[in-house]
Structure formats: structure tokens, C-alpha cells
Amino acid sequence: MMNSNPYPLVSVIIPAYNAQEFISQTIDSILAQTYSNIEIIVVDDGSVDRTSQIVHGYRDRVRYYYQNNSGGCAVPRNVGIKNSFGELLCFNDADDLMVPDRLEMQVNFLLRHPAVGLVFSDYRNFSDKKNFLNTHFETCPNLQRYLNGENEIIIDNACPYLARENFGIASSFLMRRILLLKEPSFDPSLKSSEDFNFYYRLARHTSVGVINKVGMMRRLHTFNMSSNTEKMMSECIRSYRLLLESEPDSQARYFLRRFIACFWSNLSYYNTEHGRYKIALQQERKALYANFSMTRLYLFFKGSTRIILMKLGFYKPRLS
Known part of the structure; x- marks a missing residue:
């Protein structure tokens, strides 16, 4: 049976390890997206807490895969890629939250710009104790000069910009699946900075879009790898x-x-x-x-x- 939905399927891939404290908030923020043609894939990287029970509580709204602990996010993200069906892919850490219109604005951007294979939106850090005043883009002076007050831009050769000022993270970009023909996976040997390494390599093969609007909230807490x-x-x-x-x-x-x-x-x-x-x-x-x-x-x-x-x-x- 042919898919009658004119909008592309987005696969949202969530690597999770001992994520019982936050993963329901993360999944709920994805289910609340204004863009509805999505599949959610959780890859459990050997959790020993209640992550599995919580995810299974969502039944057919979330697909769940379990694997032995790999020590990082690269391997579970790669497992998610292999088990996904979406024309578009994004990655969301198990403690980060999507803003309700994040996917809608990024999908619409790619639909309007077929030559762009990768699009980033802004994000804001938060914790249980505070919301940070500045968004990430606001801490990137070179990107701000390039944006020059525009709501969105396209960068044809983005690698020098990313090398100078990393304006993304794993949870802030949406990509076309076709780019996997050029760069098929995250580097499994990297236990941190694997996200930058991946989307930098992707940017070698495509123009990159930047949307000057917050699309997600990155949670900072004691137990995430960034600490x-x-x-x-x-x-x-x-x-x-x-x-x-x-x-x-x-x-x-x-x-x-x-x-x-x-x-x-x-x-x-x-x-x-x-x-x-x-x-x-x-x-x-x-x-x-x-x-x-x-x-x-x-x-x-x-x-x-x-x-x-x-x-x-x-x-x-x-x-x-």
C-alpha cells in the first residue's frame, strides 16, 4: 500500500543509557511535535535501570532496541540508523527536549531547499537549577556576523565555519538519508565529540542550512557525558x-x-x-x-x- 502522506517520514533516533529519570520527558516532547509523520526509535545501550520498562510503556508509538553497553552514543545511533525507515533522520539525546515546532521548521526548510542536505537550528542549555540566558547561537559571534539578523541562511562550504565555531550538537540537526551514501555512520571508536565528527563529515558533501530559532533544549546534569x-x-x-x-x-x-x-x-x-x-x-x-x-x-x-x-x-x- 502506497504512503498517502505527502510529507517525508522523519526517524528520530534516541540513544539511551540509564535514562529513567528523563527519557519520558524526552519522548513526550517528540510526540508533541507539530510535525506528525515521525517514527521514534530508542536504542538502549545496556541500561540497568527502568529505561526499558518506561519505553515499553509507550507501546507501538516507540520502537525499542537493546544492546550491550558500548560506552558511548555512536554505536547506538548507528543501530538506530540501520533500523530506521525515514527519508529524513535526526538524533535526540535521552535527556534533551524538542521545542514543539522543531521538526516542522526543519522539514519545511529542507522541502524549500532541495540542494541542502543538513539543517541546524539553535538550542538553549538548561538544568534543574537554571535556564541559561543566551542561546547557543548567541554565543557564536562569527555565526552571528554571517547570519546578519536573518532568520535562516544557507552555507555552501560549511566546514571552515564549523571548524572555526561549532554551532551544532547531535540533537540540533536534521539530515537527508541520502547523505548516508557518503558518510554511513558515526565513528564507533569515538566516545565523545562523535556528533561533531559526523556532521562535519556530512557537511563536506552538501550545503548546510542554519535556522536562527531555538529548536531544542539541552539538559545539563551531573551524569551526562558532557560533564x-x-x-x-x-x-x-x-x-x-x-x-x-x-x-x-x-x-x-x-x-x-x-x-x-x-x-x-x-x-x-x-x-x-x-x-x-x-x-x-x-x-x-x-x-x-x-x-x-x-x-x-x-x-x-x-x-x-x-x-x-x-x-x-x-x-x-x-x-x-
Whole structure:
């Protein structure tokens, strides 16, 4: 029987691990979308809490798959892709919330712009204690200059823009399935920054749309992966290095190297605060080698001096 719905099916893929506290709110926000031609797929990455029971309570409105724990979001997202049927795909973390018209505005954008294969909307961070004042796009000055007050834009060569200023996350973009012919999956070896790595690779093959409107709310809490600072930065370095190895655009390569240097410098600061001075000095050197410049050389001497002074006892680390 032919599908009589003129609007494309959107597959919403949710990787979940011990998500009992938030997953019902997430699913409810997706079911409340003004765009109704959707399928919801939850891939349980080895949860040991009540995630399975909660998801099964939605019966035929949600498809559920279970797998042994993979240690990250890449593998469950890939399982979701393989079991999806939508012409369009999006990914929503198990603790993030969709704004009611998020899918409608992104689908309409792709319908109006057939040459665009990937579209991002803005998002706002929130937690149980506060709603953050600024949206993510408002913290991206280069994107703001490019938007120049417009409600939406199309970027034909988006990789230099993404390399300079990451304006997306996994839960903020919608993509065409046909792009999987070029980039079929998230990198399963990455345990963090796998989302940036994936949509950066997608952007090499298509124009990218940007909608200057909040489409989702990203929840910040103690147990999400973004809170593990050291692990996140280490994986970001690896993710950006993998992209750098295959990036032909000189401008994008420059910005990727600059971010790699920043991540090394941030790791150095983190380890200095934890009293791991030898490791911190090594990481300052890696920051310098990653993107040598006079500015980076100044930051190297400034950071190294701070580490030495703390080691000699002139300053005390905040953490031990």
C-alpha cells in the first residue's frame, strides 16, 4: 500500500543509557511535535535501570532496541540508523527536549531547499537549577556576523565555519538519508565529540542550512557525558585530529589545528588544578606543537610559568 502522506517520514533516533529519570520527558516532547509523520526509535545501550520498562510503556508509538553497553552514543545511533525507515533522520539525546515546532521548521526548510542536505537550528542549555540566558547561537559571534539578523541562511562550504565555531550538537540537526551514501555512520571508536565528527563529515558533501530559532533544549546534569571534562577534551582532540587528517581545505585545517591546541591547553589547565604538573607541562608543549604561532608561544610560556609556580608552592591548586 502506497504512503498517502505527502510529507517525508522523519526517524528520530534516541540513544539511551540509564535514562529513567528523563527519557519520558524526552519522548513526550517528540510526540508533541507539530510535525506528525515521525517514527521514534530508542536504542538502549545496556541500561540497568527502568529505561526499558518506561519505553515499553509507550507501546507501538516507540520502537525499542537493546544492546550491550558500548560506552558511548555512536554505536547506538548507528543501530538506530540501520533500523530506521525515514527519508529524513535526526538524533535526540535521552535527556534533551524538542521545542514543539522543531521538526516542522526543519522539514519545511529542507522541502524549500532541495540542494541542502543538513539543517541546524539553535538550542538553549538548561538544568534543574537554571535556564541559561543566551542561546547557543548567541554565543557564536562569527555565526552571528554571517547570519546578519536573518532568520535562516544557507552555507555552501560549511566546514571552515564549523571548524572555526561549532554551532551544532547531535540533537540540533536534521539530515537527508541520502547523505548516508557518503558518510554511513558515526565513528564507533569515538566516545565523545562523535556528533561533531559526523556532521562535519556530512557537511563536506552538501550545503548546510542554519535556522536562527531555538529548536531544542539541552539538559545539563551531573551524569551526562558532557560533564566528564577530561574525557570529553581528550576525545575532542582525537575527533578533530581524525578530521584534520582528511581535510583538504586550508582554512578549515587552520581552525581545526587551533581547536586542537586549545583542547590541549585546557587539558593542561585541568591537570594543573589537580596537581598533575608533569602531565600539564607535556600538554602545554602539545598545544604549542599543534598550532605554532606567536600567540600560542606566548600562551605556552604563560601556562608553563603558572605550572612551575604552582609546583613550587607559590599557588595552590583548587582541586587535589
